Amino acid sequence: MNQAYDWLQTRSNDMASELETLCNINSSSDNLDGLLRAADWLTQYFQPLGVPCERIELPTYPVIDDLGNETNSTTGPALRWDMGGAGDRGVDQKNVLLTIHYDTVYGLQDPFQKCTLLEGGRMRGPGVIDAKGGIVVMRYAAIAARKFLDLSPLRLTVVLTPDEEIGSPSTITLWNKIAHEFGSALLFEPSMADGSLVSSRKGTGTFTIVVHGKAAHAGRNFNAGRNAVVHASRMVADLHELNGQRPNVTVNVGRIRGGHAVNVVPDLAVTRVNVRVGSMEDQRWIESQVQRFVETYNVPDQGYTVSVQGSIHAPPKIQDEGTNDLMKRVERSAEKLGESIRWKESGGASDGNKLQGLNLPNVDTLGPDGDGLHSDQEWVSLASLPRKASLVFGILEEMASE
């Protein structure tokens, strides 16, 4: 066992330089070329797992643009490797899913594209903790498991996904298909800024509400117009009032687009609303409220039509019995490293929400330590890479010995 920890420690420099290479490949969720390049790189990178890579093409996902038009976007492939015993794809409580995403939030136009080394063993760069550092941690934990453990009682499946940062609209089809194969899952999102791991998460969803009115000349024909921007504004003011009505529900009207020339009554407004919920009851409540407002404001006889697309795509991640057992395993593994784990609730969602919604218990913050994700100050603690890989190795070791 110490042998594995030692081996992981000796790989520290490799981990840092491989992470730098991976982060320097732009793979923002909407950059298909970059996602494909990253997928090719990752296919090579995971070769030491010693099993073939399955490249899974995912379905397109719908996007509503600011003109209210729906188009379909293509994402990169999911990548899958099956290791250990139980060669076939049977369903077994002992099957463990290891997964994380390889897309990032930094688009091609973003000035933040390359890594820099900082003082104090830190590296700053796009995706260093969210979640490319997690990819490195996961890879080394899996290689160490192959090298130092008898994996025949387990099946370890590694999956990398291309669209988590936009809510996994394509990967959800894969989760729906395979989640039942596994008894537990480990995900490699970063820990919280203070080093805590996440015990439970709010659910989240985004609704896109399209209001159509009627265009007219603002001078000649003003009264014939139906102002979609004003109609949408009334509706979002009402939506905003939902805040505070239930303790764990928030509604953020994040973006409104509408109107062109100032002398034209605008006939279109596209509003995007992000909601967070603490429980399934909250989820049902907010979905019915959004529906209610859409129906209230959809008044074709007055010249306004309102439609909505979207849902709570990630249900709340609640700490159930299966998750509790897994959390205990993480704690025991940390003890072997002379560490202790602190747990925290988070308002953010991850694929852990979706997998738990599909009855797959998971711990989803086994990636590295650091802070500043989704900003140009994102940094990773390089020393945490081998440390987290050791933590995960310990969990797999316990699972393999049962």
Ligand SMILES: [Zn+2]
């Ligand atoms: Zn993220």
